[in-house]
Amino acid sequence: DGGITQSPKYLFRKEGQNVTLSCEQNLNHDAMYWYRQDPGQGLRLIYYSQIVNDFQKGDIAEGYSVSREKKESFPLTVTSAQKNPTAFYLCASKPGTGIRQPQHFGDGTRLSIL
Amino acid sequence: GESVGLHLPTLSVQEGDNSIINCAYSNSASDYFIWYKQESGKGPQFIIDIRSNMDKRQGQRVTVLLNKTVKHLSLQIAATQPGDSAVYFCAEIYSGGYQKVTFGTGTKLQVIP
Numbered sequence: 001d002g003g004i005t006q007s008p009k010y011l012f013r014k015e016g017q018n019v020t021l022s023c024e025q026n027l028n029h030d031a032m033y034w035y036r037q038d039p040g041q042g043l044r045l046i047y048y049s050q051i052v053n054d055f056q057k058g059d060i061a062e063g064y065s066v067s068r069e070k071k072e073s074f075p076l077t078v079t080s081a082q083k084n085p086t087a088f089y090l091c092a093s094k095p096g097t098g099i100r101q102p103q104h105f106g107d108g109t110r111l112s113i114l
Numbered sequence: 115g116e117s118v119g120l121h122l123p124t125l126s127v128q129e130g131d132n133s134i135i136n137c138a139y140s141n142s143a144s145d146y147f148i149w150y151k152q153e154s155g156k157g158p159q160f161i162i163d164i165r166s167n168m169d170k171r172q173g174q175r176v177t178v179l180l181n182k183t184v185k186h187l188s189l190q191i192a193a194t195q196p197g198d199s200a201v202y203f204c205a206e207i208y209s210g211g212y213q214k215v216t217f218g219t220g221t222k223l224q225v226i227p
Contacts, residue, residue: 105157
């Protein structure tokens with residue numbers, strides 16, 4: 001079955017530590033996205049990539065970094081500069097930039113501070 | 115995630131009844147709209163979409179209504195089942211630029227057996 005796999009499901013970060021969240025898709029989608037979800041708020045865009053080797057900042061990119069070396073993979077690093085990293089992180093993808101294409105989501109990674 | 119349902123408006127519906135979930139969107143230039151369902155601990159799942167040149171679209175047990183005059187979107191679920199219990203949120207897409215997507219905060223649907 002095609003889909004988006006996020007790992008790990010739960011992740012804990014110590015002070016001053018960088019952590020990397022994995023997102024892999026086998027849907028052959030060009031566009032991939034990272035969102036942050038906090039209780040009572042809508043999803044907020046961190047970074048997105050429309051094609052391999054290219055990515056753009058979203059609305060809340062500070063303290064995060066990404067790479068897109070392969071079409072199927074879009075890892076997100078939460079750096080020590082992100083002072084409030086506790087949240088549910090969602091990765092999404094869609095076939096391309098065509099308007100009538102909903103994003104498909106993974107099942108998320110919950111990041112907490114130790 | 116598990117806590118996404120906290121602090122959200124809740125709609126409680128008896129099993130078998132119809133549910134109506136509402137969403138107010140912000141950008142009058144938005145031209146595509148999506149409803150998602152998110153179960154506890156899972157990612158959002160696509161339910162149904164509608165373009166701005168339509169005012170109604172039906173799927174299996176679900177109907178989306180769009181009122182552009184008042185910037186309002188609704189999701190109707192017929193014969194609500196316990197498996198429909200989840201958080202539902204809308205997304206509005208503006209096709210200019212990179213197709214900015216704005217997500218609503220969501221409504222928690224609780225189905226009473």
